Amino acid sequence: MPSVGIVSLxxxxxxxxxxxxxxxxxxxxxxxxxxxxxxxxxxxxxxGFIESAKQESIDEILELALLKKEGKIKAIIVTGCLAERYNSDIMKELTEVDAVIGIGKNADIAAVVKQALDGNKVEDFPDKMLLPMEGGRVQSTEPHWAYLKIADGCDNCCTYCAIPLIRGSFRSRKMETIVEEAERLVRNGVKEINVIAQDTTRYGEDNYGKLMLPELLRRLCKIEDLHWIRVLYCYPDRLTDELLDTIREEDKIVNYIDLPLQHCDGRVLRAMNRRGDKESLIKLVQHIREKIPGVILRTTLITGFPGETDEEFEELSDFVAQTSFERLGCFAYSQEEDTPAALLPDQIDEDVKKRRAEIITEQEALIMDKWCESMVGKEIEVLTDGFDRYADCFFGRSAFDAPEVDPCVFFTVTDRKPRSGEIIRVRITDHIDCDLVGEMIES
Known part of the structure; x- marks a missing residue:
């Protein structure tokens, strides 16, 4: 049979x-x-979420088109959010592409690839709700950690976001199938599971008539040999005390919460179709930290939303200083067609948006540097990822670090070399930028 490669963005x-x-x-x-x-x-x-992501996808297709022209590959198939969002326009603009399919066609990917290799052009965009949510997976992450998707789509309808247009309405998986998948992953060597959805805190509302993430997490905690469970993408309005209590009480759930807030100013949040203001969000952060001592909080923010004044940006900067999130990502607003925010007046200059994002990022770097300094002298658990030849030491992640978005822990060893996927203890001795540095402690 022919061979296939996948580039997932x-x-x-x-x-x-x-x-x-x-x-x-x-x-x-x-x-x-x-x-x-x-x-x-x-x-x-x-x-196909924001302009930079769309451009990355297009650039990847164009690079592959050169390989096709050189005869190194025979067919290019485009799937995912960009394909779902722009449908037939992709093949019109990128003539080197052989097949473009919407997310509802993912289950038929083998047939689509065969058609493309046979020289047939394929365009098919069935109902996006047909996207498969159950089934086998070929794990592409390191063997010792994996993502566990518990739902798809979104009903929050933030005015800047095209996800509801692309992925459809929110829909949860059945709890039994999620637990079965997690058990399979653990049997295959996974020690850390990262629970994901567009809004994980909404899990179960559609299938069970109530928020069921706490119950799901407690069931996942019963899986033998699973060491860490991490919850990502928590919507602030649904961060209940039941969920916070579950995270605090269950040893396998790391004390780490990803809480995308986007902004703190009340007027900006209302324009985003989100709730709250600076005062209420500060109270929420304080409440979380009181309920879960030592919790690591991650958030994402948007600068340059239409109409954001200098004063509202200063309020955001002050909010970052007051809350001191241990992890933070900041993005300049991307004006996306077919979203309500794209039609708002007072769109902000690109350079201003980007400079504001840079200011928040620089501000957060100082906060993280201070946090790293507070970790010097402490002993922490680290999930070993491998050996870094450039740094000439091993590296991994602590419970404080989500994969692919957060810093690493670099550590030296004396005699015994840890295996990839092994959980060891490290004494922190220093930090470089936002990465902790330490030495492995022998048992």
Whole structure:
């Protein structure tokens, strides 16, 4: 059978979709190639969330088009959010593409690849709600950690966001199938599971009539040999005391909460179709830290939303200083067509948006530096990821660090070399930028 390579861009949820497609291809007899340049056909599982992500997807397709022109690959298949969002426009603009399919066609990926390799042009955009949420996966992360997608779509309808247009309405998976998938992952060597959805805190509201994330987490905690459970993408309005109590009480759930707030000014938040203001959000952060002592909080913020005044940006900067999030990502607002915010007056100059994002990022770097300094002398658990030849030491992640977005822990060893996926203890001795540095402690 021919070989296939997959390039998956964007978020972790998209990555899980790619892993499910890889499984379908493997079952159909295709040979999976780690290096797409060595494959007969290449699937680009695109992101279409914001302008920079769209451009990254297009650039990847254009690079593959050069390989196709040189005869190194035979077919290019475009899937994912960009394909779902722009449909037939992709093939019109990128004539080198052989197939473009919407997310509702993912289950038929093997047939689509075969058609493309046979020289047929394919365009198919069925109902996005047909996106498979159950099934096998070929894990593309390190063997010892994985993402676990518990829902898809979104009903929050933030005015800046195209996700509801792309992924459809929010829909949860059945709890039994999620637990079964987690058990399979752990049997295959996974020690850390990162629970994801567009809004994890909404889990179960559609299927069970109430918020069921705490119950799901407690069931996941019963899985033997699972060491860490991390919860990502928590919507602030649904961060209940029941959920906070569950995180505090269950040893396997790391004290880490990803809480995307986007802004703190009340007027800006209302324009975003989000709730709260600076005072209420500061109270929420204080409440979380009181309920879960030592919790690590991560947030994402948007600068340059239409109409954001200098005073409102200063309020955001002051909020960052007051809350001292241990982890923070900041993005300049991206004006996305077909979203309500794109039509708002007072769109802000690109340079102003980006400079404001840079200011928040620089501000957060100082906060993280101070936090890293507070960790010197402490002993922490680290999940070993491997050996860094450049730094000439081992590296991994602590419970404080989500994969792919947070810093690492670099550590030296004396005699015994830890295995990839092994959980060891490290004494922190220093930090470089935002990465902790330490030495492995022998038992």
């Amino acid at each position: 964007g978020c972790a949820k998209n990555r899980v979709d790619a892993e499910m497609m890889m499984y379908q291809l493997n079952q159909a007899g295709f040979q999976l190639k780690e290096d797409p340049a060595m494959a007969d056909a290449v699937i680009v599982n695109t992101c």
